[in-house]
Amino acid sequence: DTIQYYSKAEYNEISIGDIIGEISYTPNIEDSIITIKLSDEFAESFSSLADISTTDEFKDFFHGTYVTSESDGGDGAILKYKLDTLSTINIYYHDAEGEYTFKVGTAISGNVRYNTFEHDYSNSSINLDEETNIQDSVAYIQGMSGLKVIVNFPFIEKLKDLGDIAINRAELIVNTAPSIYTYEDDFPAIDAITISGINADGETFLLPEYYSSAGYISVPYLDGSYKYDIAGYIRDLIEGDVDNCGLLLSINSSYSNMKRSVITTGNNSNRTRLVISYTKL
Template sequence: MRYYRRDLLTLLISLFILSSCKNPSGIGLDNNPGDSFYGILNDTLALHTVTLKDDSARSVFLPEDRTSNIPSINIGQLPFGYFKDDIFGETQANVAFTVLRPDEGDARLPEDAQLDSAVLIFRYGSSFVGDSVSSTYTVQVKPLNEIYGPVSTYYSNKVWDVKDEVIASAQIHKFRLTDSVAVTVKGSTGEDSTVKVSPQMRLRLDNNFVSNLFAHSLDSATLNSDAGFINHIKGFFLTVDKPNLQGIGGLATLGFSETRIDPSTGAINSVSPNGISITYHVKTEDGERDTTLTKMFPIPLPSTSQVSSYMSSNVSRSYSSTIQEQLANTNTNQTTVYAQGMGGLRTRISFPNIDQLKGKKIAINKAQLVIYVDEDHLGTSAGPAPRLTLYRKDIAGKNQPIPDGDSRYMRDPRSQYGLNGIGPKEALGGFYDKTNKRYVFNLTSYIQDVILDKVQNSAIYIAPAWDNVNINGVPFWSDINAPTRVVLKGYNETDAKAKKENRTKLNIYYTELD
């Protein structure tokens, strides 16, 4: 190994020659600050940036397969709503779901039951994109005309067969993701009480529809078996009535349960799933007074051992002319690029001239991909995604993690993920830096593999991911959990130099070997 020492004159000359390092516009071999060795800046290499349609996003849980080293795909929240984005265009996310019969007792209503109310309950998730102040939504529930299969695999591009009948409709002025809700609870003696519950959407279902759906006259043997119940119920469809939307709208997220944690011990006290809560009253045996009762038809939590989910999202889009033009011209380098979660859009970055680095006797000390938000084209509808993920494709075209951010059970030995508590942010990066308006990814091992010809297809892909670091580690797939989007500065060497602006770049720090 050879080390190079710089005297004052050499240092001044180097600083003059490398002045473009302040705003490098592409791949560069740069000196590692603080090291006594350095490389020669190679500013002749270019990046190629382009916007592509992403793969559809898996909308139900996938269990881990350690034998095949396939990680679990966890779904912690699902997108819902309608959003008129001034840059991306229109996006609608609906939720299809079904309920399960109660754990105990007859699924049917008693013969003499008089229905008081039937309320559909959905807990909110943690993410929102759009107008949180002035938009008003008409939210509707309709029956499915096909059976929702709890063990079926659904993706974001699933088109559901939905009946025209509206069995619930309500105007929502704001998706209140952080506001608790006051709920009136009827006691068994008819006395009402008010309790506060976690942030949730509550929709009153049509009493006649519910009474007929769970009528006592239905066959007991059929309705009280899991398969018979699901075949009878089929499922439901939660949607926003687009013609009655006021404002630009937004995309909220729906969670799967309410979890109450003891603040003193951190223990989980109870987990309450979503579902349909039916309140009704019947005569007591002596016939003198009514008794108020409740049946809960839950939307069960996703299984942790098999594909089993009772709710999923489907997402449809009508892209703006700007996005359509991008997607129609993917062979040219695009100086502004776009990424959208939920299986929408991703940015591909490739290195067409990286072969120039192959064969050089160098060891990569650090390689970082730096991507800046394009504020001039970001629009005013939504801010940058809090987090982006990055992955590659193998020779078979399948998504794969890069070694630096591998969070699978059997990880690349060079991955820092999980070592001494290191998480996604430190291992791979990709979290939004508000101060510098950029995302930084660590690609040291990956770039070394590319230069050593261990990777044949060197292109990488970038898309939004949920910023909840406890979910999915470092995903290398389309993330249904993230309704977010971002506009990025692609590669443009001319603009970077003329405007002295920061653009997408790859910084490489290396040691020259003998």
């Protein structure tokens, strides 16, 4: 059987056993390794390994570990750890013939690992649990499976009034708010954001630009903005080939990326905008 876990999985969706280890420490970027002593009872559970001969049998015996943190009531921190070949669970044991170390690696092919996040927006100035027409001067794109932004083009069909035209370029310019409001000097903006179309069922789809000869690459952050040429998508909108339900702006690798960007909206003096260049036929 296959079980799928997502980054928004609830705590009670995961089967949690007894605590096998704890540590209290102050993060230091100079530290290369964090060592957590696990309980003797946990080590003793591996005494039956002599009866296990295959990888599948071991996975059936040992289902993995759940690592989480506890809030200390302060400002907190966001940390990211690299699960490479050096990240292991080491079981130290001995018998009459000598001392040994049994290692359980996290980077073994076929091993499953994922992050799960829970965001609390109860203190937000806007009620995010209800749909609202209120638009602030800024919007937020958040990592760790957090907030996303929908950009709508409510009057794009009016381009039909121009008659037959050829769309040469349709550049979506997504600007970020000034660093005085975003603290971008200390917390850099997202390196690149992903753009997807939204259909009438609320599902996302790839834009025509994805299939272009140049391929579809999330455009990087440069000089305070993200810029995308979405001419193919705008052509499809005008011709009615796709639903006009907006575009979804999200972060690359949201399940592991902790960055965020504060972008401007149509109510900002440096607004996010769509610039269309066309030729009348």
